[in-house]
Amino acid sequence: MVKAKVWTLKNHFQGFPKASDFELKEVELPKLKDGEVLLASVFLSLDPYMRPYSQKSLKEGDKMMGSQVARIVESKNPTYHIGAFAVANGGWTTHFISDGKDLQLLPTPWPETLPISLALGTIGMPGLTAYFGLFEICRIKSGDILLVNSAAGAVGAVVGQLAKIGGCKVVGCAGSDKKVAYLKQIGFDEAFNYKTVGSLEEALRKASPSGYDCYFDNVGGEFSDIALRQMKKYGRIAVCGAISLYNDEELQKGPYVQVPMIYQELCMEGFIVSRWNNRREEGLKALLKWVVEGKIKYHEDVTEGFENMPAAFMGMLKGDNFGKAILKM
Numbered sequence: 061m062v063k064a065k066v067w068t069l070k071n072h073f074q075g076f077p078k079a080s081d082f083e084l085k086e087v088e089l090p091k092l093k094d095g096e097v098l099l100a101s102v103f104l105s106l107d108p109y110m111r112p113y114s115q116k117s118l119k120e121g122d123k124m125m126g127s128q129v130a131r132i133v134e135s136k137n138p139t140y141h142i143g144a145f146a147v148a149n150g151g152w153t154t155h156f157i158s159d160g161k162d163l164q165l166l167p168t169p170w171p172e173t174l175p176i177s178l179a180l181g182t183i184g185m186p187g188l189t190a191y192f193g194l195f196e197i198c199r200i201k202s203g204d205i206l207l208v209n210s211a212a213g214a215v216g217a218v219v220g221q222l223a224k225i226g227g228c229k230v231v232g233c234a235g236s237d238k239k240v241a242y243l244k245q246i247g248f249d250e251a252f253n254y255k256t257v258g259s260l261e262e263a264l265r266k267a268s269p270s271g272y273d274c275y276f277d278n279v280g281g282e283f284s285d286i287a288l289r290q291m292k293k294y295g296r297i298a299v300c301g302a303i304s305l306y307n308d309e310e311l312q313k314g315p316y317v318q319v320p321m322i323y324q325e326l327c328m329e330g331f332i333v334s335r336w337n338n339r340r341e342e343g344l345k346a347l348l349k350w351v352v353e354g355k356i357k358y359h360e361d362v363t364e365g366f367e368n369m370p371a372a373f374m375g376m377l378k379g380d381n382f383g384k385a386i387l388k389m
């Protein structure tokens with residue numbers, strides 16, 4: 061019998077999550093049935109969506125949601141061999157059982173020089189979010205000027221680098237000087253710390269006096285109200301995330317979007333990366349190739365120890381993570 065350690069959602073979050081909202085439990089896993097596999101988490105992903113989606117889809121006491129790179133340790137399924145690694149949606153747990161339907165084996169061959177944790181970041185869901193959001197929603201063209209916020213994060217850093225590959229001028233902003241220095245190092249044309257600029261409106265105008273053709277929005281809220289007013293005619297806005305609003309208890313009212321959308325004839329579209337599940341392989345193959353060629357650089361923020369999962373999650377929501385937030389078991 062395998063005993064799994066599991067982080068559960070003890071209380072639904074109210075405002076910003078607290079340590080007391082989580083509870084660590086031990087669960088005895090049953091014996092494997094035919095067709096099933098037993099997996100051990102190796103790296104767990106920390107993602108902003110866990111904040112709003114846990115509210116929507118979990119009950120108090122449920123296992124926290126999330127994905128991991130896991131190693132198959134026992135198998136009664138001929139497709140999955142012991143020792144292979146897969147990306148799974150097993151939640152915040154050390155071990156779990158799967159019937160194989162939700163498992164995605166790592167793209168093969170996986171280069172020896174790359175950490176397999178990248179399958180949760182640049183060569184995983186966040187990378188795909190950048191890829192499809194940029195090419196399908198922003199529909200970038202060479203010469204476009206693109207703005208991306210939360211730019212040093214898992215999605216944002218890939219957005220900026222893909223846009224450079226696509227021939228765009230890229231402006232990014234992030235919440236610390238260290239992150240801003242990194243953005244410049246990986247090829248962003250302009251980068252600034254949105255927390256220290258004083259006037260966001262002026263900083264955006266200084267970075268691109270002629271305005272923006274594309275805006276990849278990871279933040280929403282007030283930032284977007286200001287950015288929207290600097291879009292060029294026929295600008296395209298990919299609404300990817302709204303992390304500035306996820307912890308709000310009450311809906312905020314902002315300036316309304318219609319006037320700039322009409323005057324500038326903007327196209328603004330929200331999306332969820334799973335829309336392109338049928339093109340997952342295409343996206344992963346392209347991302348893997350660019351990483352191997354050194355055209356996309358990656359940075360991971362690794363916390364060690366399963367017991368630190370809630371703290372790492374709360375840290376990521378606050379902006380403590382420098383690059384993709386990952387927990388190493």
Ligand SMILES: NC(=O)c1ccc[n+]([C@@H]2O[C@H](COP(=O)([O-])OP(=O)(O)OC[C@H]3O[C@@H](n4cnc5c(N)ncnc54)[C@H](OP(=O)(O)O)[C@@H]3O)[C@@H](O)[C@H]2O)c1
Pocket residue numbers: 107108109185186189210211212213214215216233234235236239278279299300301302303304305331332333334376377378379380381383384385
């Ligand atoms: N639509 C989809 O399918 C999809 C898929 C994946 C992710 N997303 C969304 O994409 C966004 C980025 O996700 P990620 O995984 O790449 O996370 P991430 O950027 O690696 O980490 C979250 C970052 O958000 C920033 N942040 C936190 N509070 C903020 C605030 N009030 N204002 C501005 N920035 C704030 C922090 O960076 P700073 O230091 O820069 O503030 C923090 O490091 C999230 O909104 C997420 O929900 C959407």
